[in-house]
Amino acid sequence: MSRRTLWSVPTIVAFVLCGLIVAIEIAVGFFLQPASVFLAVLPLLAVGGAVLWLGRFSGLHKAEWAWLFLFGSVIAAGAAGALNVLAQLLVFRDEGVVAVVVAPVVEESLKLLGVVLLLRVLRRGEVLRLVAAGCAVAVGFAFTENIGYFAAESDLFALFVSRAVLSPFAHPLFTGVSCVGLALYHKTGKPSRLVCLVGLAMLGHASWNFFAVYHDGEYMGRYFLYLALPAFVASAGVMLRLRARARKVQTKQLTTS
Numbered sequence: 001m002s003r004r005t006l007w008s009v010p011t012i013v014a015f016v017l018c019g020l021i022v023a024i025e026i027a028v029g030f031f032l033q034p035a036s037v038f039l040a041v042l043p044l045l046a047v048g049g050a051v052l053w054l055g056r057f058s059g060l061h062k063a064e065w066a067w068l069f070l071f072g073s074v075i076a077a078g079a080a081g082a083l084n085v086l087a088q089l090l091v092f093r094d095e096g097v098v099a100v101v102v103a104p105v106v107e108e109s110l111k112l113l114g115v116v117l118l119l120r121v122l123r124r125g126e127v128l129r130l131v132a133a134g135c136a137v138a139v140g141f142a143f144t145e146n147i148g149y150f151a152a153e154s155d156l157f158a159l160f161v162s163r164a165v166l167s168p169f170a171h172p173l174f175t176g177v178s179c180v181g182l183a184l185y186h187k188t189g190k191p192s193r194l195v196c197l198v199g200l201a202m203l204g205h206a207s208w209n210f211f212a213v214y215h216d217g218e219y220m221g222r223y224f225l226y227l228a229l230p231a232f233v234a235s236a237g238v239m240l241r242l243r244a245r246a247r248k249v250q251t252k253q254l255t256t257s
């Protein structure tokens with residue numbers, strides 16, 4: 001791993017600028033709702049632990065895991081928050097429209113950017129490695145985003161159950177789909193694979209946000225039960241199979257060496 005490449009001058013500047021945005025968000029969140037940071041840590045520990053377990057045989061090192069998490073929680077979350085606010089203030093005016101039209105494109109692009117930057121260093125694009133990397137970015141992103149949501153919500157218990165108990169996998173799921181496209185593009189050189197799967201991730205994210213805001217989320221339960229949950233279960237099954245295969249390969253290599 002080339003730390004010099006990952007920590008280039010543009011990346012450091014982005015970390016500093018976005019870090020200021022995130023620091024303000026965390027400070028305001030703590031002021032408005034002191035429990036917001038603590039509540040955001042709980043799904044972070046659960047989902048983060050699952051992602052680390054999933055990526056145990058992905059070949060990612062500790063420094064790479066840390067960089068990916070920081071990229072998601074600082075650069076991706078900070079830049080996405082700023083861009084979403086600007087889109088609402090200057091263009092759409094409606095928060096629901098921003099959530100459905102702008103946020104999926106901005107957020108999925110920024111999360112994927114972290115994996116693209118890491119891929120330039122590793123130059124190894126196996127599906128398990130890139131999906132694990134994308135999930136690490138997504139976990140960091142969700143952590144920062146949750147602080148903001150928890151701080152601004154009056155019915156904190158209901159929101160915690162919704163975001164931290166029922167759907168903490170949403171961001172990793174969407175980003176994981178994009179990373180499969182990135183892995184296929186890296187392997188085949190065909191950009192259509194990347195475009196289609198990134199588009200699918202953005203569409204999935206947009207549909208999630210749409211049902212969350214449409215008629216005050218009246219149909220969100222059905223969407224979650226009949227579409228989102230089966231998609232997560234199917235994706236988890238595929239990733240478990242890839243993990244088992246990677247474990248088998250690594251075990252064989254250790255045995256023969």
